[in-house]
Amino acid sequence: MLKKIDVMNHGEKVLQGNEACAEAAIHAGCRFFAGYPITPSTEIIEYLSEALLLQEEGSFLQAEDEISAMCAVIGARWGGKKSMTATSGPGFTLKQEALGYAVETETPVVVVNVQRGGPATGQPTFSSQQDIYQAKYGSHGDYEMICLAPASVQEMYDFTVKAFNLAERFRTPVILLADEIVGHMREKIQIPEQIAVEEHTPVKHCDKPFGRNEKNIPYAVHFFEGHNLLVEGQLHDEKGRRIGHLADKSGVFVGNLIDKIRKNQGDLVDIDHEFLEDAEVAVIAYGTVARSAKRAVRIAREKGIKAGLIKINIVWPFPEEQLKELAATIRTVIVPEMNMGKYCLEIQRCLKQSNVISVPKLGGIIHQPTELLHIIENETGERGR
Amino acid sequence: MNPLIERYIKKDSLPYIFCAGCGNGIILNAAIHAIDELGVKEDTACVSGIGCSSWIPPYLNMDVMHTIHGRAIAFAEGLKLSRPEKNIIVFTGDGDCLAIGGNHLLHAANRNINITVILVNNFIYGMTGGQKSPTTPPGSKTKTSPFGAFDDPIDGCGIAMSAGATYCARWTVAHPNQLKKAIKEGIMHNGFSLIEVLSQCPVQAGKSVFQERDPWGMMEAIKSQTIPYKSWIPDKPAGKIPIGTFKEDNSRQEYTDKIRKLKEQLRGMQKETV
Numbered sequence: 001m002l003k004k005i006d007v008m009n010h011g012e013k014v015l016q017g018n019e020a021c022a023e024a025a026i027h028a029g030c031r032f033f034a035g036y037p038i039t040p041s042t043e044i045i046e047y048l049s050e051a052l053l054l055q056e057e058g059s060f061l062q063a064e065d066e067i068s069a070m071c072a073v074i075g076a077r078w079g080g081k082k083s084m085t086a087t088s089g090p091g092f093t094l095k096q097e098a099l100g101y102a103v104e105t106e107t108p109v110v111v112v113n114v115q116r117g118g119p120a121t122g123q124p125t126f127s128s129q130q131d132i133y134q135a136k137y138g139s140h141g142d143y144e145m146i147c148l149a150p151a152s153v154q155e156m157y158d159f160t161v162k163a164f165n166l167a168e169r170f171r172t173p174v175i176l177l178a179d180e181i182v183g184h185m186r187e188k189i190q191i192p193e194q195i196a197v198e199e200h201t202p203v204k205h206c207d208k209p210f211g212r213n214e215k216n217i218p219y220a221v222h223f224f225e226g227h228n229l230l231v232e233g234q235l236h237d238e239k240g241r242r243i244g245h246l247a248d249k250s251g252v253f254v255g256n257l258i259d260k261i262r263k264n265q266g267d268l269v270d271i272d273h274e275f276l277e278d279a280e281v282a283v284i285a286y287g288t289v290a291r292s293a294k295r296a297v298r299i300a301r302e303k304g305i306k307a308g309l310i311k312i313n314i315v316w317p318f319p320e321e322q323l324k325e326l327a328a329t330i331r332t333v334i335v336p337e338m339n340m341g342k343y344c345l346e347i348q349r350c351l352k353q354s355n356v357i358s359v360p361k362l363g364g365i366i367h368q369p370t371e372l373l374h375i376i377e378n379e380t381g382e383r384g385r
Numbered sequence: 386m387n388p389l390i391e392r393y394i395k396k397d398s399l400p401y402i403f404c405a406g407c408g409n410g411i412i413l414n415a416a417i418h419a420i421d422e423l424g425v426k427e428d429t430a431c432v433s434g435i436g437c438s439s440w441i442p443p444y445l446n447m448d449v450m451h452t453i454h455g456r457a458i459a460f461a462e463g464l465k466l467s468r469p470e471k472n473i474i475v476f477t478g479d480g481d482c483l484a485i486g487g488n489h490l491l492h493a494a495n496r497n498i499n500i501t502v503i504l505v506n507n508f509i510y511g512m513t514g515g516q517k518s519p520t521t522p523p524g525s526k527t528k529t530s531p532f533g534a535f536d537d538p539i540d541g542c543g544i545a546m547s548a549g550a551t552y553c554a555r556w557t558v559a560h561p562n563q564l565k566k567a568i569k570e571g572i573m574h575n576g577f578s579l580i581e582v583l584s585q586c587p588v589q590a591g592k593s594v595f596q597e598r599d600p601w602g603m604m605e606a607i608k609s610q611t612i613p614y615k616s617w618i619p620d621k622p623a624g625k626i627p628i629g630t631f632k633e634d635n636s637r638q639e640y641t642d643k644i645r646k647l648k649e650q651l652r653g654m655q656k657e658t659v
């Protein structure tokens with residue numbers, strides 16, 4: 001259940017994105033962090049190495065690698081502490097097996113990926129959105145993931161809180177898919193006086209801890225509450241007992257994991273938009289690139305061009321129905337991304353009636369608003385008029 | 386029926402997945418007796434990785450986490466750090482702990498974090514069907530060493546102790562009482578403890594490692610290779626495996642105690658500045 005809690009050090013602040021994320025984690029009730037330093041996420045582990053030890057119930061682990069960090073946060077969550085880990089590309093890859101374990105065991109943890117350019121060591125100090133699909137389907141097997149993409153320091157704060165709440169509510173890991181720019185940028189943000197936080201209410205009798213409620217979500221239970229839980233990485237029944245050797249039951253189990261996200265997708269929509277009423281062309285963007293998109297659309301509007309903006313905040317699950325509705329009358333859609341044009345494929349699949357233009361960008365520098373403006377002008381025939 | 390079965394085994398999870406003659410039952414039995422004699426059932430959780438040996442705890446009527454290959458110790462560390470007042474027992478295999486999970490063993494031992502690791506050494510990858518493991522004796526013709534294994538075996542106890550484990554013992558399934566006692570000592574010990582158990586896998590290690598498929602004969606063979614030690618002597622006689630309690634050291638501070646003391650200090654400082 002969501003509970004309003006007071007935030008002690010609220011008010012206006014200038015923070016770095018990574019710091020805002022770390023501070024939000026503490027406010028949202030995170031009491032355990034394990035991580036391994038990696039640019040451009042390192043400020044998060046640095047911040048929490050101090051902040052968590054100053055918390056009465058807090059604990060912290062600088063793990064020997066990203067694999068152990070991911071495993072440790074899952075362990076800590078079953079111990080009853082809200083937990084988080086943070087990393088970037090190579091570390092995110094290492095976490096994937098244990099991340100799948102968190103999905104399968106329905107463990108609510110938050111995983112922050114401050115994206116850099118890849119593949120391999122890639123571009124440690126440059127930004128990218130190249131992990132957009134890895135965030136969705138990076139681990140083996142079938143599942144659905146919840147993933148948020150912040151575009152400002154304020155959103156690093158707000159979305160971190162939201163990530164914890166969604167993780168708890170849906171009993172699943174949630175990914176905060178940030179990037180180098182938003183992680184390292186400093187901006188003025190408003191830390192609210194109160195935030196809503198999903199709180200654990202202990203379940204008394206629970207002989208089927210992995211049974212599901214009407215929303216297809218299992219109980220909020222953890223160790224040492226007398227339930228004798230079996231947290232099992234093999235597909236399992238309501239009591240945690242393995243069913244991996246039973247085809248029919250296994251199919252139902254994986255179906256449930258998928259459905260608890262897909263069927264509740266309506267509760268997982270977070271989209272900002274502007275100027276769509278009469279727009280002929282719209283830019284659809286997520287994460288940092290949405291900043292350039294917003295600027296480009298506003299300049300276009302000043303010039304009298306009928307441009308609009310759709311900024312997707314929860315990128316996974318993909319807001320298919322909502323996008324269809326929002327973009328129903330839009331002729332041309334422009335999708336800038338700091339990758340080879342990945343999310344655009346989903347948008348093309350979804351918006352069959354529109355002309356969907358991918359604007360990929362590699363190299364680590366964000367799209368300039370003027371670049372996007374030119375494309376808007378081209379598409380509306382405004383250029384050189 | 387033994388009342389311990391009523392209390393400790395989830396009967397609706399039976400039958401066990403273990404093959405006939407497997408040593409895992411003896412180890413499960415020893416662990417249950419140890420936990421029961423200490424009276425710590427409600428304050429203890431078990432964590433395991435992947436492998437036949439990691440299927441020991443899922444039958445227990447306790448809080449259990451059956452995790453991924455090689456990482457049980459890492460999960461256990463997070464669990465321990467979140468609930469330092471609880472006992473955490475890890476069940477792991479020679480492949481799980483010494484191959485894929487070797488790095489976590491090193492670091493957990495170095496931290497001297499209060500976790501009790503029961504390392505089931507059957508000299509083989511049992512679950513995947515008999516491939517060479519880090520403890521397979523040289524010359525063994527396993528599924529992945531058809532010409533005879535030529536890697537030198539890894540000594541789990543030696544590694545754990547040199548990395549900083551503060552309790553370390555090795556027994557065999559032919560020593561169930563000593564094993565139970567060691568598990569009790571490991572649970573009571575405030576620091577990282579490793580208890581290695583030499584065990585038989587008649588199905589996968591029988592022919593390839595022991596030239597002997599009979600479980601009883603394998604237990605005899607394992608036992609006859611061992612020599613009891615009162616402490617750790619690095620230079621062991623050729624072909625012999627030392628058994629016994631090798632180390633019990635209470636001089637090093639435990640990891641969660643370190644954190645707790647640091648936090649108390651920090652809180653004292655915070656109060657002073659107020």
Ligand SMILES: Cc1ncc(C[n+]2csc(CCOP(=O)(O)OP(=O)(O)O)c2C)c(N)n1
Pocket residue numbers: 435436437438439454477478479480481482505507509510511512513518
């Ligand atoms: C990441 C990963 N790699 C490989 C495997 C396949 N696998 C399962 S158990 C195992 C070896 C187990 O050997 P050991 O730890 O000695 O346990 P035993 O079965 O002998 O008790 C392997 C390689 C896996 N499950 N996960």
Ligand SMILES: [Mg+2]
Pocket residue numbers: 436478479480505506507508509510511518
């Ligand atoms: Mg083995």
